[in-house]
Amino acid sequence: MQTLDMAEVALREMNATLHAQAETSNQTTWEILNPKGAHAIACGLDAPIEVTVKGSTGYYCGGMNKQATIHIKGSAGPGVAENMMSGTVVIEGDASQYAGATGHGGLLVIKGNASSRCGISMKGIDIVVHGNIGHMSAFMAQSGTLVVCGDAGEALGDSLYEARLFVRGSVKSLGADCIEKEMRPEHLALLADLLERAGATAKPEEFKRYGSARELYTFKIDNAY
């Protein structure tokens, strides 16, 4: 285990050290101490390493992650795991706005609640939230899967494309072009796999599925009103 203490190591030096880890590195486990809400911690990683952040993080922790597994032993600020390509980010606490925004791949697990715009414009990432999510989540979400074990706020899935949304609790309101859809066996299997990987105890049968009505897919004058 390698340790980077942010009380002693500057952000630039810490990220440069993590960026220098190659696929063949044998220094595969790292811990970051004293993050104290700093921004851009462990962003842009591209190696199969495990990084544990002992505390809460500011904006964009794990941004654009590839391959790495990042555990945040606290809560995460806005844009955690934004544009993630692959790998895993797990947050023990809550996540602020835009969690997993535009993510292309990988798995984001939020064990607490996520704020507004969770999964906004997601492009292939899988997100599992153990708690609730805020308003405008999955706005313009293109692909990937968002699983919410609690409740969803207003305007879920507004202007949704092909992303799959599953919510166990209540949905305050659905956004434009987002509708409830039939839950088929393949969806239950997908949910079961994601819930297991995310360490969630909920049962797939307890969820409802939401997706795009595909009414906004081609330009119509009515869409402009």
Added chain:
Amino acid sequence: MTDPRNGAPRTTPIQSATFSNPVNAEIRRAAATGIYDIRGGGAKRKLPHFDDLLFLGASMSRYPLEGYREKCETSVTLGTRFAKTPIQLDIPVTIAGMSFGSLSAPAKEALGRGATLAGTSTTTGDGGMTKEERGHSNKLVYQYLPSRYGMNPDDLRRADAIEIVVGQGAKPGGGGMLLGQKISDRVAEMRNLPKGIDQRSACRHPDWTGPDDLEIKILELREITGWKVPIYIKVGGARPYFDTTLAVKAGADVVVLDGMQGGTAATQDVFIEHVGQPILACIGEAVRALQDLGLHREVQLVVSGGIRSGADVAKAMALGADAVSIGTAALIALGDNDPRWEAEYNALGTTAGAYDDWHEGQDPAGITTQDPELMRRFDPVEGGRRLNNYLRVMTLEAQTIARACGKNHLHNLEPEDLCALTMEAAAMAKIPLAGTDWYPGKPGTSY
């Protein structure tokens, strides 16, 4: 004209200036279709522009340089504020961001080829970086847009600079769209969306709001790229003084300012023609913002929107810009709207020079299309050669003017080299009206 019944004089028919024939035709079109007009390009209305400024040239009080032989430098370095490796360009004319999707891959390749031959940079666009574009562009600026289509850290690290797009001149405050007929398999794959559907580009970034957030976003981008490459912020011509100030506050190395003449691939005509300011009105305000911050020339200013010639380049630089960017002019150099395709333009209900339905993907010149048959008409090598020629001519023209003003570098051009032909241009550019030492709003004057 007389009345044939009784020979009495008749009232002369007068067309309304307000309800002109084109206005009435648009009302009839709207009434018939129920849909607003979408088109490409920038503002077509007549606007105060660089044509309304003139250079004074050398005389008794200024000493000119010999027009053909004496050295007149044209190089520019962008991104000197924070980046470890600023961009060095041979000429101060860059190629603006235009997406693969709106343009064909060969057209993007041609832009890279031409820019590289001329020693300047080109820019990606909404839709990500293609291998053709990266491969043929010695200096490539990677746009970071609200849609994040095709966005990935590998391309980010392959870029020579990053341009965070907050807005563009054709539609400040608006997003974009790429209609389904241009969504080929390749375009769809790069954007993670189904083939053939209309793709919308958001007007806001998904993971930050406001300059305080943007400052942190820039920190993240710099951390991911090791603080190596410059970060530009592109804004449309809306509130240039405050936009420039806030872009600098957020940490920009370079501010890119795009006036309302700047083009777009597809937006509502009403947006293009009625939102934003002409670039002439924006440059001085942006320069004033940089001067007030004590950062003019340390944070570079790139301006765009209607740049057509070396005279425009020289005028923009005399007003305080460090470089300019061209989009529409570059497409015309490649062959867009060329009269050789007139019969086909006519078949599309338009004419060469007026064709702007770029979003429909039927471009006879094979540039703003994804149709394989039309794309084959366009030769990227020849297109690159033509663009290089055009960039060279613009540079030679700007040098000619700079020498006539006694300047041995284009950057030495200054407002004192200019006069304005109209009150509007004088007021907007804060350049004295020709024959006077005054412009509207000049400090120390009461009007």
